[in-house]
Amino acid sequence: MPRTSNNVDYVQKDPKPYKHPKLPYPKPTPLPAFEPLQINNYDAPGTPNIPPGLDQHDPVALFRLFFTDEMVEKMVRWTNEYAKDHRPSKGSATSICTGWKDYMAKLNSID
Numbered sequence: 490m491p492r493t494s495n496n497v498d499y500v501q502k503d504p505k506p507y508k509h510p511k512l513p514y515p516k517p518t519p520l521p522a523f524e525p526l527q528i529n530n531y532d533a534p535g536t537p538n539i540p541p542g543l544d545q546h547d548p549v550a551l552f553r554l555f556f557t558d559e560m561v562e563k564m565v566r567w568t569n570e571y572a573k574d575h576r577p578s579k580g581s582a583t584s585i586c587t588g589w590k591d592y593m594a595k596l597n598s599i600d
Contacts (some may be wrong), residue, residue, distance in 0.1 A: 490559050 537545055539545055539551075539554070541556075545551070
């Protein structure tokens with residue numbers, strides 16, 4: 490016998506709810522035209538193509554080609570903040586960091 494109720498707000502559960510049919514997937518947009526970057530170094534093949542006047546044997550000069558002073562300052566600040574937050578307590582058996590120093594001041598003297 491089906492369940493009935495005297496409650497006027499009672500709504501019976503639909504035994505088979507209506508399922509909307511799935512729509513087809515949209516067609517993909519076409520890919521943009523691709524042209525590979527042509528690198529032709531006819532002057533001296535096999536040598537680095539760096540700005541003139543830059544000493545290719547100076548690691549700091551090469552580093553500064555890729556990282557601005559602002560980026561280095563952010564990395565140093567984040568490293569110092571991480572070290573302060575995760576510094577082990579003194580006398581900890583897992584401590585490999587014996588004396589952390591904030592190197593923000595030394596960063597400016599690298600130039």
